[in-house]
Amino acid sequence: MTDMTIRPDRAPLTVDVLAGPVSRLRKETAIRWFFFSAALVSIGISILIIWSLVNEAWTFISQVDWSVTWGETGWFPRRGLYDMPTLLVASLIVTIVAMFVAGPLGLGSAIYLSEYASRRTRSILKPVLEVLAGVPSVVLGFFALFFISPQLIERIGRNGWLVIGALIVLTYVALVAGWARNLMKREAGTPVSVQVQRILMLTLLVAGALVLVWWVNGVAETADTFAVKRSGQLAAAAVGVGILTIPLVASIAEDALASVPRELREASAGLGARKATTTTQVVLPAAVSGIVAAFIIGISRALGETMVVFMAGGAADASQFTSSPFDGGLTMTAGMASLATGTDSVVGEGLTFQSLYFVGMVLFLLTLFLNVVAGRFVNRVREKY
Amino acid sequence: MVNVTPSVQDALKGTRVDEDATTATDDIAITVPTAAASSGPQDEPSGDDLVFDVSELSVFYGDFRAVRDVNMKIRRNEITAMIGPSGCGKSTVLRSFNRMNDLIPTARVAGNLLYRGVDLYDERVDPVEVRRRIGMVFQKPNPFPKSIYDNVAYGPRVAGRKKGLDEVVESSLRKAALWDEVKDRLQDSAIGLSGGQQQRLSIARAIAVDPEVLLMDEPCSALDPIATARIEELMAEIKAEYTILIVTHNMQQAARVSDRTAFFSVELDEANDRRTGLLVEYTDTAKLFSNPDDQRTENYITGRFG
Numbered sequence: 001m002t003d004m005t006i007r008p009d010r011a012p013l014t015v016d017v018l019a020g021p022v023s024r025l026r027k028e029t030a031i032r033w034f035f036f037s038a039a040l041v042s043i044g045i046s047i048l049i050i051w052s053l054v055n056e057a058w059t060f061i062s063q064v065d066w067s068v069t070w071g072e073t074g075w076f077p078r079r080g081l082y083d084m085p086t087l088l089v090a091s092l093i094v095t096i097v098a099m100f101v102a103g104p105l106g107l108g109s110a111i112y113l114s115e116y117a118s119r120r121t122r123s124i125l126k127p128v129l130e131v132l133a134g135v136p137s138v139v140l141g142f143f144a145l146f147f148i149s150p151q152l153i154e155r156i157g158r159n160g161w162l163v164i165g166a167l168i169v170l171t172y173v174a175l176v177a178g179w180a181r182n183l184m185k186r187e188a189g190t191p192v193s194v195q196v197q198r199i200l201m202l203t204l205l206v207a208g209a210l211v212l213v214w215w216v217n218g219v220a221e222t223a224d225t226f227a228v229k230r231s232g233q234l235a236a237a238a239v240g241v242g243i244l245t246i247p248l249v250a251s252i253a254e255d256a257l258a259s260v261p262r263e264l265r266e267a268s269a270g271l272g273a274r275k276a277t278t279t280t281q282v283v284l285p286a287a288v289s290g291i292v293a294a295f296i297i298g299i300s301r302a303l304g305e306t307m308v309v310f311m312a313g314g315a316a317d318a319s320q321f322t323s324s325p326f327d328g329g330l331t332m333t334a335g336m337a338s339l340a341t342g343t344d345s346v347v348g349e350g351l352t353f354q355s356l357y358f359v360g361m362v363l364f365l366l367t368l369f370l371n372v373v374a375g376r377f378v379n380r381v382r383e384k385y
Numbered sequence: 386m387v388n389v390t391p392s393v394q395d396a397l398k399g400t401r402v403d404e405d406a407t408t409a410t411d412d413i414a415i416t417v418p419t420a421a422a423s424s425g426p427q428d429e430p431s432g433d434d435l436v437f438d439v440s441e442l443s444v445f446y447g448d449f450r451a452v453r454d455v456n457m458k459i460r461r462n463e464i465t466a467m468i469g470p471s472g473c474g475k476s477t478v479l480r481s482f483n484r485m486n487d488l489i490p491t492a493r494v495a496g497n498l499l500y501r502g503v504d505l506y507d508e509r510v511d512p513v514e515v516r517r518r519i520g521m522v523f524q525k526p527n528p529f530p531k532s533i534y535d536n537v538a539y540g541p542r543v544a545g546r547k548k549g550l551d552e553v554v555e556s557s558l559r560k561a562a563l564w565d566e567v568k569d570r571l572q573d574s575a576i577g578l579s580g581g582q583q584q585r586l587s588i589a590r591a592i593a594v595d596p597e598v599l600l601m602d603e604p605c606s607a608l609d610p611i612a613t614a615r616i617e618e619l620m621a622e623i624k625a626e627y628t629i630l631i632v633t634h635n636m637q638q639a640a641r642v643s644d645r646t647a648f649f650s651v652e653l654d655e656a657n658d659r660r661t662g663l664l665v666e667y668t669d670t671a672k673l674f675s676n677p678d679d680q681r682t683e684n685y686i687t688g689r690f691g
Contacts, residue, residue, distance in 0.1 A: 119490060263527040267587070269488060271540035271594055272517030281539070286530045 053364060056357035064351055064358075074320040075330055077339060077352045086321045087359060090329035094238040094309055096211060097325055098302040100168060101242025103295060106249025110294075113250070114257035115279050133247035141311030144240030149232045149312060152239065158326050161235070165215050173208040180205055197288065214323065232314040235325035240308040249298040256290020257283060289377040296374035300367045306333035332363045435501070436461050436598060436628045437482065442496035444477050444486065451477050452662040455496070457647060464620060464629045466639035466670065469649030470685070474662025475632045478649070479600050482630065483519035484512040517544060520596035524603040526583030528575035533558075533567050536575045536586055540594035553593050561589035562619055581612030588619065592627075599623075601631040605638065617642050636686060639670065646670040648682045 011017075068081050075086040109129065113122055153161070180201040260283050268278040284291070314328025317338040322329050330338070336356045435458060442455035452474030459465050467475040477486065484505060486492035498505045505515060520540075529536050537554045546553070554571070558564040563585040567578070575586055584604060591599060601620075605613040620629060620642050633639050639646050647667040651660050666673060666682045677683045 261527070263523060263525055264529060266485065266488060266521075267523060267527045267529070267590075268539070268543075269513075270483065270485065270516055270521035270523070271543060271590065272513055273539075273543040274513050277543055281543075282529050 050364075053357055053361050056354045057361040060351055060354035060358040064355075074318065075335055076318045077335075077355050078318070080351070082351070082355045082358075083321060084359075084362075086319055087330060087332045087335050088362075089321070089323055090234060090313070090319070091303060091331040091333070093234050093323070093325050093329070094241055094305075094313075094331050095299055095302045097235060097238035098242035098245055098305075099295065099299055100172075101239055102245035102249050102298050102302070105242075106246045106294065106298065107253050107291065109246070109250040110253035110257055111279060111284075114254050115275065115283065129247050129250055132243075133251070135244070137244055137305060137307040138311070140240045140244050141237075141308040144236045144308055144312035145232045148239050149236035149314075153233065153236050153326070161326070162215070166212065169208060169212045169215055173205065173212060176201055176204045176208055197285075200292065232312040232328065233326050234309075234313055234322075234329045234331075237309040237312040237314070237331075238325060240312055241302050241305045244305060244308065245298045245301050248301055249294045252294035252297055253287075253291050256287040256294065259290065260286045293374040293377035296370050296377065300370035300374070303370070304333060304363065304367055306337050310334040310337045332359050336360060336363075434461050435459070438497070438499040438502075440497045442478070442481065442494065442498055444474065444481055445491075445493045445495065446489070447491040449659060450661050452649070452664075455664045457664070457667050459628065459630065459645075461628050462624060462626075463645060464624055464631065464643045466643035466646045467630065467632045467649060468634070468636055468639045468646060468685075469662070469665075470651060471634075472660065472662065473649035473651040475647075475649045476602050477662070478664075479602055479630060479632050480521075482598070482600055483516050483521055484510075485516075485521060487512050517594055518596055519598040519600060520591040520594060521600045522584075522587050522591050522602065522604045524606055526580055526587050526607065528578065528583050528586055530574070530576060532572045533575045533578070533586065534571040537589050537593050540590060544594060557589040557593040558586075560592050560619070560623055561585045562615055563589055581608050581615070584608055584612065584616065585619070588616070592623070596627065598628045598630070601629065603632050603634060606634060613638070636674075640674050643670045646673045648673060648677075648679075648685065650681050650685065 064082065069084050071083060073081045073083045073086075075081065075083050109125075113125060113129075117125060156164070180198070264282050264286060265278055268282045273281070309331045310333070313330060313334050315330045315334070315338075317330075317335075319328065319330040319335075336359055339352070340356055437457065437459035439455055439457040439459075443453045444451050455478055457465075467479060469475050480486045481494050481498060482500075482505075486494065494506055500515070500519070503510070517540075529539060531539070534554055537557050538550045541550060541553050555564060555568075558567065563582060566582060567573075567586075575583065578586060584607070588604070605616050608616065617638065620631070623629075631639075631643065645668065648665045649662050650665045651662050653660055666677055666679045668678070673682060674686055677686065
């Protein structure tokens with residue numbers, strides 16, 4: 001301990017010595033600025049897009065005669081008839097029908113992949129699902145127009161679909177009602193997750209009941225034009241959009257299911273629960289936030305899908321108001337795409353060009369809202385486990 | 386009379402052999418408790434008294450043999466502790482008692498595992514039926530994302546029970562010494578309970594299905610000493626109704642709570658050059674901790690394990 005050798009003196013230490021070489025500091029600063037400008041450009045482009053959107057939309061909002069935007073007159077922008085309900089209702093129809101396809105099939109595949117599939121089956125099925133996600137929407141548009149529309153929609157016929165659709169919606173309402181009834185029975189002081197589920201269930205229940213009424217009433221009233229029409233209709237486009245959305249819903253829902261700890265499944269199995277019970281009673285409730293997020297993101301994807309509805313929706317650049325999925329119609333996206341193709345000089349009345357920006361802004365706000373809500377749900381899953 | 390290390394001696398004194406606590410202060414010897422002495426290893430259980438009859442049990446993960454040479458005869462209303470170093474396969478063996486290993490795709494069992502005379506791995510046996518009779522408590526508290534009430538009622542509901550759930554929930558929570566703390570907030574989320582409460586909830590949940598056997602996989606490893614003491618008390622209380630198997634890393638705990646102890650170790654398997662667990666010694670707890678037959682047991686319990 002006492003044999004510590006004393007080092008020879010060194011050069012006196014100054015701040016400059018510890019400051020490091022100037023060249024290295026410059027390099028650091030340059031790198032920092034490079035990445036900062038990359039971030040700045042991306043954000044800048046987004047802001048510019050939003051600004052141009054809002055700018056032109058504002059021109060529309062401030063100058064348009066509002067009576068032509070709300071009156072079920074149909075969407076005829078070249079003639080100055082900017083009827084928003086035409087586009088909104090068509091978008092709603094496509095989204096709802098698409099989610100009745102993508103929701104059950106996507107969640108079903110997610111449950112199968114996460115809970116039932118053996119490792120080998122999974123290693124085959126998951127890539128297949130990912131391939132489906134990679135199918136260009138123009139291909140699906142073709143498929144919807146030349147297969148789904150004639151072979152699926154028109155072959156079964158309007159009356160057949162009326163029954164099938166009503167059955168699907170009834171099943172859905174019954175399922176949700178059962179769940180809601182269970183949740184309503186709880187007493188005061190229930191956990192937050194139960195309250196969230198309650199609100200969710202009520203919303204879904206009301207939505208389902210409305211769809212049922214609309215389906216049975218509205219659809220029955222519309223003219224049956226199947227015999228002559230071979231140009232696609234909203235229903236075919238919606239099924240196509242639904243197929244496109246399946247992989248997205250499935251992969252997000254599967255992530256949510258996979259993040260449920262294995263211990264919970266074991267605990268349930270240890271109490272003598274079968275796999276189906278464990279899945280529905282333990283795994284699904286634990287992953288409910290992620291599954292809701294999957295659905296919301298699916299909805300926002302279906303709302304924003306353009307090519308399939310453009311090709312198979314059964315309307316060109318204008319459309320009558322319709323509330324039937326068996327008519328041709330224009331969604332917000334298809335309405336924009338059909339006017340703005342290949343040129344910036346949109347032909348028509350003074351505000352035709354600006355009307356597209358207005359529709360674009362409505363669409364942007366809707367998807368933004370949905371994505372923010374979905375993001376909150378995803379975060380809830382992350383916090384819990 | 387054989388010398389034992391002070392720690393184990395303390396442990397034995399702690400709850401089981403109170404009279405020794407006063408006499409053994411300067412004498413480093415331990416008397417074998419009379420109850421255990423009357424049922425030595427030669428005293429073979431049989432008939433209704435024999436709950437598990439395990440012979441030449443091995444568990445494989447794929448081609449890898451994780452545990453070998455397990456031979457145990459487990460009596461009714463006994464607490465059996467399973468101890469040993471990490472990787473010795475004690476949890477694996479425990480999980481094979483209610484076919485929990487079935488949930489691991491590559492796991493496979495060889496040898497005989499008779500539960501009250503029935504081969505648990507007979508192909509006609511439904512693992513779900515097995516697990517309804519042989520419950521399990523896990524290392525980490527794992528409440529379901531449901532209310533306290535629904536957590537406890539889960540098992541009975543799964544078994545098809547619809548009436549009298551309130552009574553089952555109350556009595557299970559009482560047995561698990563949790564009732565007084567939660568009786569006013571049964572509808573609150575179980576996620577909000579403390580770790581120790583969650584683990585007692587897990588036990589209440591396991592008891593609620595009225596199993597014949599309770600398997601406990603290191604139930605106290607995530608708990609503080611106070612919560613641990615409560616769980617140990619609980620085990621002593623419910624012992625009259627259940628047969629309990631407990632895996633523990635804590636030798637003092639094994640010494641305190643169990644009637645018989647199985648010591649597992651891990652050795653290099655010459656066959657495939659991998660480390661495999663094996664049952665080294667299985668006998669009365671008092672004997673295992675005071676006068677083990679096997680040198681490896683002696684090394685482990687005296688801390689000379691290497």
